[in-house]
Amino acid sequence: MAKVGIFLITVALVAGMAGCSLSPSQNLEIRTWYDLNATRDNLGGSYILMNNLDSTTAGYNELANSTANQGKGWQPIGTYNNTFTGTFNGQGHKISDLFINRPGETYVGLFGVVGVGGLIENIGVVNAHVIGYAGVSSLTGGNAGTVSNSYSTGNVTGIGWVGSLVGSNAGTVSNSYSTGGVTGNLSVGGLVGNNLQGTVSNSYSTGGVTGNLSVGGLVGNNTGTVNNSFWDIQTSGQNTSAGGTGKTTAGMKNIATFSGAAWNIVTVVNPSTRNPSYIWNIVDNVTYPLLSWQ
Numbered sequence: 001m002a003k004v005g006i007f008l009i010t011v012a013l014v015a016g017m018a019g020c021s022l023s024p025s026q027n028l029e030i031r032t033w034y035d036l037n038a039t040r041d042n043l044g045g046s047y048i049l050m051n052n053l054d055s056t057t058a059g060y061n062e063l064a065n066s067t068a069n070q071g072k073g074w075q076p077i078g079t080y081n082n083t084f085t086g087t088f089n090g091q092g093h094k095i096s097d098l099f100i101n102r103p104g105e106t107y108v109g110l111f112g113v114v115g116v117g118g119l120i121e122n123i124g125v126v127n128a129h130v131i132g133y134a135g136v137s138s139l140t141g142g143n144a145g146t147v148s149n150s151y152s153t154g155n156v157t158g159i160g161w162v163g164s165l166v167g168s169n170a171g172t173v174s175n176s177y178s179t180g181g182v183t184g185n186l187s188v189g190g191l192v193g194n195n196l197q198g199t200v201s202n203s204y205s206t207g208g209v210t211g212n213l214s215v216g217g218l219v220g221n222n223t224g225t226v227n228n229s230f231w232d233i234q235t236s237g238q239n240t241s242a243g244g245t246g247k248t249t250a251g252m253k254n255i256a257t258f259s260g261a262a263w264n265i266v267t268v269v270n271p272s273t274r275n276p277s278y279i280w281n282i283v284d285n286v287t288y289p290l291l292s293w294q
Contacts, residue, residue: 083115090123
């Protein structure tokens with residue numbers, strides 16, 4: 001991607017993320033892909049996910065699989081001209097099997113752009129297959145709001161600003177992680193592709209990362225702040241990052257790495273015996289950190 005193109009997209013992202021949305025409603029419940037799709041009709045609403053969504057859930061074939069929307073799959077929620085400024089609480093549920101094939105489009109993911117004041121939390125996007133042009137991820141292509149206590153897996157491919165969890169971040173990402181593979185050309189990161197004056201904290205990534213310019217295990221390009229965050233240098237294939245600290249796989253499974261960075265984390269005997277009093281749980285020297293609600 002040419003630098004001029006990136007600049008123009010930057011201007012559009014920053015300007016558009018301040019856009020207005022409809023007045024919020026409280027506690028709108030999501031149980032099907034149809035319900036999730038309807039959030040685009042009220043981008044300022046307050047939404048709670050009541051159950052997991054996957055390929056067996058009503059509306060998947062029409063909205064989120066490889067034949068939906070003339071083969072483009074899921075249409076991202078929110079654009080840079082009309083951002084998502086509401087709240088989306090996954091309540092510890094997963095959205096699985098998301099398919100997006102939009103190689104000529106910007107801001108591609110489950111959400112296209114989360115605007116100023118928008119909040120995405122407590123959600124896992126699992127087994128995603130996402131292709132876009134710039135601002136590409138599993139969860140949100142662009143973020144000027146807040147993403148917290150969330151994670152993503154699957155494969156993400158784009159040209160610029162490509163990350164497993166967030167493509168381009170001008171907001172806040174905290175207490176989140178990604179394990180998905182990421183492939184792109186410019187500003188490619190395991191968690192966030194381009195940290196555009198945003199903040200990333202208490203987060204990590206482990207997925208493989210492949211790119212050409214501004215490529216990092218955790219963050220591809222960074223003009224913001226990255227605190228107390230890590231990536232696996234072995235599984236990512238990347239020894240460097242624009243932010244964060246690289247660790248071996250053994251180091252990423254050692255509680256000392258995270259408690260030493262003041263994470264809210266505790267050891268548990270096994271993944272099925274979670275301690276909800278802490279944000280993070282870990283089976284020391286066995287697993288990567290896990291969100292306690294998983």
